[in-house]
Amino acid sequence: MRTVITFGTFDVLHIGHIKILQRAKAYGDRLIVGISSDALNFSKKQRFPVYPESERKSIISALGCVDEVFIEESLDLKGEYIKKFSADILIMGDDWKGRFDNYKEICEVIYLPRTEGVSTTQLIAEIKKYG
Ligand code: C2G
Numbered sequence: 001m002r003t004v005i006t007f008g009t010f011d012v013l014h015i016g017h018i019k020i021l022q023r024a025k026a027y028g029d030r031l032i033v034g035i036s037s038d039a040l041n042f043s044k045k046q047r048f049p050v051y052p053e054s055e056r057k058s059i060i061s062a063l064g065c066v067d068e069v070f071i072e073e074s075l076d077l078k079g080e081y082i083k084k085f086s087a088d089i090l091i092m093g094d095d096w097k098g099r100f101d102n103y104k105e106i107c108e109v110i111y112l113p114r115t116e117g118v119s120t121t122q123l124i125a126e127i128k129k130y131g
Contacts, residue, residue, distance in 0.1 A: 002028035005087035011049035016115035025065040034072035
């Protein structure tokens with residue numbers, strides 16, 4: 001049984017999110033997803049996500065490729081989460097390339113290419129035009 005863990009905000013779900021989760025799952029048998037909390041998001045981006053953490057968690061847990069979800073309270077707790085879920089592999093999009101290499105001591109760390117041409121920020125801007 002190989003366990004994969006990944007992290008993200010997954011706000012305003014789009015095809016880039018789905019693709020990285022499906023590709024991450026293909027590396028193992030069980031996929032665990034840490035959903036960044038609203039507070040963590042605010043500290044990173046100075047704004048709250050469009051969907052609150054409870055809804056982002058419900059949406060991601062409804063996906064067929066996802067086995068378990070939890071709320072990620074801090075970027076610095078990754079090591080604790082990796083151990084808690086006995087994850088063999090940490091997978092992130094390559095916008096985070098190199099950032100989590102320190103966890104190579106406790107698991108495999110893989111960065112996958114992002115899906116081009118789509119992002120939550122872009123979608124929010126697009127939707128605003130219809131306002
Ligand atoms: N992603 C992707 N293609 C896109 C957009 C996002 O592959 N076009 C990937 C990102 O690389 C990330 C995941 O989808 O691995 C989630 O992206 P975000 O919701 O933007 O997550 P982020 O805010 O980067 O939070 O602990 C890490 C952070 O919490 C990650």
